[in-house]
Amino acid sequence: MTKPVKKAIFPVAGLGTRFLPATKTMAKEMLPVVDKPLIQYAVEEAAAAGIEYFIFVTGRGKHVLVEHFDHAFELEQLLSQRGKTDVLEELRKAIPEPGRVIATRQHNPLGLGHAVWCARSFISEGEPFAVILPDDLILSETPAIGQLIEAHAQVGGNVVASEEVPRDQTNKYGILKVQSDDGRLARADGLVEKPKPEDAPSTLSIIGRYVLDSTVMDKLGSIGKGSGGEIQLTDGMAATIQDGVPFHGLRFEGTRFDCGDKVGFLKANIAFALQRPDMGEQVAGFVKEMAAGL
Template sequence: MIRRRDSLKKPTKAIICAAGLGTRFLPQTKAMPKEMLPIIDRPVIQLIVEEAVAAGVTEIIMVTGSTKRAIEDHFDRSDELEAELREKGKDDKADEIKAVAELANFVYVRQKGTPKGNARPVLNAQHLIDDDEPFFVFFADDFFRSEVPRAKQLLDAYEATGKSVISLIEVDKADADKYGMAAIKDEAAGGAYQVTELIEKPGADNTPSNLASVGGYLLTPDILPIIADEKPDKNGEITLADSINELAQQDAVYGRIIDGIWHDTGNQLKYIKAVVDLALERDDFGPELAEYLRERLK
């Protein structure tokens, strides 16, 4: 039964999974976390924090690893740097770095335990989530370029349905061997579809739809005991997809087709595409970059 919209508890916490080693970007990521790779002048992880804050999140729970100190430093105040910038008359820059530290309350949790998998960070952070509290989960290397932040779109669907909501994108069925594909049925309010199952990389002939599941979830706490009891998959990992499938057997789960362009910065080519796409949208140097690319491609 769908709960009344006015009785829903607002999500104010987001778990960001940021413990990956980033081996595809070595040797760069030997000293710098992959989540800190810059998209022009902001690290990837800041883009994700900003979209969560835009949806009303006030507490960011970072689940990190032993090499991620730079993330903590980035979201911390730097009084010395701020003072130096102000002495040089760069008040705008000082205000900008101060604002980053004040985006939310940041909590850091070290990822630990086995089996591993993308559900492990949720287990590590579950003690920070109340029993009746919905929460966001994001991966630290993918984001959407959109007018309305992905997190806000998920929130709209959650408020319309009262249930867990996952992010979906439309893909060519020929690419169904690259994604977890969603089997859907009824359309609900808030632009959401009920998801009955996620099928991992089924291929074009076996996919139930052209809708792929990508990073970004607004989950109800009903999923926490499911994750805690999850059995490892064939790769020896516990995954959010498996837990979502089990939740879908017990209660409705919805998928929201996110209006925007999805960027995955998990490998070099996709990262470069994300940088170029966002750079081309900049008013200060986008047109000049576009002209340069046209000349270069001649």
Template sequence: MTVSDNQLNKVVIPVAGLGTRLLPISKSIPKEMVPVVDRPVIQHVVEEALAAGLNEIILVTRSGKSAIEDHFVPHFELETLLEEKGKQAILDTLKAIAPPELKITSVRQDQALGLGHAVYSASHLIAEDEAFAVILPDVLVKNQPSDLQANDLRQMCQRFAETRSAQIMVEQVALERVNQYGIVDCSGLEPAAGESVAMISVIEKPSPSEAPSRLSVIGRYILPGSIMSVLAETPPGAGGEIQLTDAIDQLIANGHSVQAYRMKGRTFDCGYIEGWLKANQQLASEAGLI
């Protein structure tokens, strides 16, 4: 993979989804604005990106989701009121939502044609020789309580810096659940937690009998800018949508080095009611709030 020596600092976050698995909560509230403990889901993932050194956020959005962008814009009237009332702790919390280094750009996804199409919607902001990250906001990636200094996305960025290979974050799932995910083929090898191994392919939602492993793609990627030209030619795949996994598979076929990074932390799928409730209960308990 040929990439420039520019620092990896851009991340594409697709937020154009309808959030049907969170209905009726998401009927009038963007699913990314649903709170987990004390802040919206989107703030959790932006903080994750910043902690990994990724400060240029590209939101792939649609109409009706302006609340996401508004969340990261200073509210001068509210901040002035809090300052006048001497509520410095709350004021500091608000200002921390958008630190000075954070840069946010929004682009529109004109049609809901799949994750690959969503990522491609940001193609004009990514150079051909520029690597970038992709974060899916439905899934929160959190450290283990015993390893609070770990940040899987940051470690994945470090692996990219060391190897210049694209990185796909994975975790192991039960065999009966492989048909719900993209599953990677690493020639029978399984990376240790915090490590990466070479991938030879990725299959979208295989049956248990066809799955090459139990390592599932969980929504964190570091990709070369050249994948945009691949996505431009990627036909609809599973579900009639343009699949990012199909483009990654083609990237491998084109000779680009792609590795599976096995996470050390935990995932919380906040895209459906039960997973969102579990995230709130578990993380609130660890924070000593319940």
């Protein structure tokens, strides 16, 4: 029987250079989709899936991410005085219980695997944990990380969110070497970080949701640098496969938006706005008008 997944790591130390100048003084994870920052979507997804501890791996200038999940007493008092109870309740609802938000630093930009490893002190031996990349925003009825946690309870080991990508784009993703596949869960006996299309073992990619065995932490501390001169999370996971730890890719239910990309970010804003009862109809009308004028 697998242990429950109660901790999630959020690697948020990146500089967000693709969104300059907007991210010159603003953390990219604070970019809003409609009226909520990316990091809040990620934390709310985790909380809805039963995660209790939220571990932020931050860098310079990222203190605002932690502060976002704290009380803003002057603002809350002002909203209360003006009778804006609905807004006040939304703000308070987003704040985890005291002691649930943890922050540590990634001092050097040595890759995703290194960022995850920087949180090693908060993960006990034998304790599975989640990793959520806020740049990957997923619109789904069931929280995407919750779908992975459910699959992990069945198969154990490492479970990652996966989706098919065009073969000419395999060099942008970690790609699974598929051993068996039932159409939903694919068991892999290897994975490759950003392979050339002609070298890719499949077109089943890894996107920013993971439920990982604690042994990944040990591997990340010893594997050294890989592709791009960085410590790759995919290399750490691949090393555990060699030790017999099961590895599966889950084709999750939902639509993923790459909010590290400008077009993906704009698509996410439209898609999430269309889901909102207070603005969906107006946004749909505007989109139709713009499309008709093309």
